[in-house]
Amino acid sequence: MKYHDLSIQTQREAPNNARTEGFSFLVRAGYLTRENVPTQLGEYAINHLGELAKQHDESLFSHLSLPTITNDTEIFFPIKSGSVEVIHCPACKYAERLELARFAKSALPREEQLPLEKVLTPDCNTIESLANFLGVPKEKTAKALMCTRLSDNRFVFVVVRGDMQMSEAKLKKLVGDVRPATAEEISKSGAAAGYASPVGLKDVLIVVDDLIPQSQNLVAGANETGYHLKNTNYERDYQAEIVADLVQTQEGDGCPNCGKPFSVLSCINLSSTSFTNLATRREFHFENILLALAENYHDDKGLTLPKSAAPFDVYLMHIPGKEMDTHAKAEEIYNSLQSAGISVLFDDRDERAGVKFNDADLIGCPIRVTVGEKNLKEGMVELKLRSEKSSRQVSVIEIKSALGLDIL
Numbered sequence: 464m465k466y467h468d469l470s471i472q473t474q475r476e477a478p479n480n481a482r483t484e485g486f487s488f489l490v491r492a493g494y495l496t497r498e499n500v501p502t503q504l505g506e507y508a509i510n511h512l513g514e515l516a517k518q519h520d521e522s523l524f525s526h527l528s529l530p531t532i533t534n535d536t537e538i539f540f541p542i543k544s545g546s547v548e549v550i551h552c553p554a555c556k557y558a559e560r561l562e563l564a565r566f567a568k569s570a571l572p573r574e575e576q577l578p579l580e581k582v583l584t585p586d587c588n589t590i591e592s593l594a595n596f597l598g599v600p601k602e603k604t605a606k607a608l609m610c611t612r613l614s615d616n617r618f619v620f621v622v623v624r625g626d627m628q629m630s631e632a633k634l635k636k637l638v639g640d641v642r643p644a645t646a647e648e649i650s651k652s653g654a655a656a657g658y659a660s661p662v663g664l665k666d667v668l669i670v671v672d673d674l675i676p677q678s679q680n681l682v683a684g685a686n687e688t689g690y691h692l693k694n695t696n697y698e699r700d701y702q703a704e705i706v707a708d709l710v711q712t713q714e715g716d717g718c719p720n721c722g723k724p725f726s727v728l729s730c731i732n733l734s735s736t737s738f739t740n741l742a743t744r745r746e747f748h749f750e751n752i753l754l755a756l757a758e759n760y761h762d763d764k765g766l767t768l769p770k771s772a773a774p775f776d777v778y779l780m781h782i783p784g785k786e787m788d789t790h791a792k793a794e795e796i797y798n799s800l801q802s803a804g805i806s807v808l809f810d811d812r813d814e815r816a817g818v819k820f821n822d823a824d825l826i827g828c829p830i831r832v833t834v835g836e837k838n839l840k841e842g843m844v845e846l847k848l849r850s851e852k853s854s855r856q857v858s859v860i861e862i863k864s865a866l867g868l869d870i871l
């Protein structure tokens with residue numbers, strides 16, 4: 464491919480909207496516009512990644528030498544501009560989206576079940592006001608959330624411990640899409656907003672967090688405005704159709720597998736997999752993979768893509784000569800390399816050497832081959848690895864075999 468064919472436009476300055484160095488260098492090297500849209504060069508690189516994905520499928524990321532965070536269905540790359548929050552345990556490698564992450568849950572000490580007691584609790588329609596008024600810790604209360612399932616309009620009554628937050632994503636996974644219940648739906652169910660519990664309710668889908676059956680004597684709503692019930696106990700006072708993990712993990716929680724503290728990382732999603740009885744469907748997000756590569760592989764001059772990931776093996780350039788036609792010689796080498804199956808980006812512009820060297824560093828092909836008058840007089844060209852400072856001369860005749868050698 465020739466430089467002009469891809470209409471490559473490099474930039475001297477980093478874009479001022481760059482949140483990461485990887486993005487900045489993709490814009491400066493002409494893979495992306497400042498608006499994060501792939502250019503022709505970007506599309507070319509993305510297509511190349513698509514070809515690699517066909518060849519390597521599930522081993523794509525190890526082929527690209529890209530460090531990732533994985534679970535059964537998704538592959539993530541941590542980057543500060545990422546919009547997906549992922550829980551990661553460095554000890555056992557547990558990883559999951561924050562809203563779906565499990566965590567080490569601990570039940571309160573077991574107690575003898577005490578008899579139900581209805582108590583007057585005026586103006587206590589929040590967990591905070593209730594806990595304050597009765598002088599009990601929030602974890603000794605039951606928090607109620609009421610919604611309506613979209614698919615069949617069924618009233619869904621959710622109970623979690625008062626010190627925890629329900630995860631909508633976890634609820635959705637269990638029962639399907641829901642919306643908040645209306646005041647009318649709440650009163651029709653027999654519940655009272657702000658003073659609700661599943662005690663005495665009929666014909667509602669009750670879903671409780673798995674800590675609720677392990678918690679005795681919780682304060683819960685009496686389904687009567689201004690009143691609560693002390694000492695509600697799961698099973699004795701109400702039962703649920705679904706008991707499952709329903710709550711959102713919080714700062715300071717431990718890993719569900721090993722108990723060690725986990726970290727929350729901002730990530731981008733590189734791949735998602737869905738499983739059906741018939742097939743495994745793996746989807747790659749190539750624009751994100753390109754960003755991850757740029758983030759992982761750059762120095763202060765530009766991209767440093769490894770051979771396994773670079774869209775071109777070689778950046779070939781000529782330095783316009785005074786006596787010799789270096790362009791024609793470079794063109795000859797270009798054709799010869801291409802026919803040998805080596806992928807080449809040929810910078811055929813009549814620009815100064817310095818400009819081209821800068822662009823070669825920005826674009827980040829693993830090898831640079833420079834055709835200049837001085838070397839050419841001795842039948843040589845200059846060969847430089849992007850990863851090294853020094854260059855060496857190889858003879859024009861031997862260039863193919865030099866590139867064929869495992870020099871990377």
Ligand SMILES: [Zn+2]
Binds near residue numbers: 552555556719720722
């Ligand atoms: Zn762990």
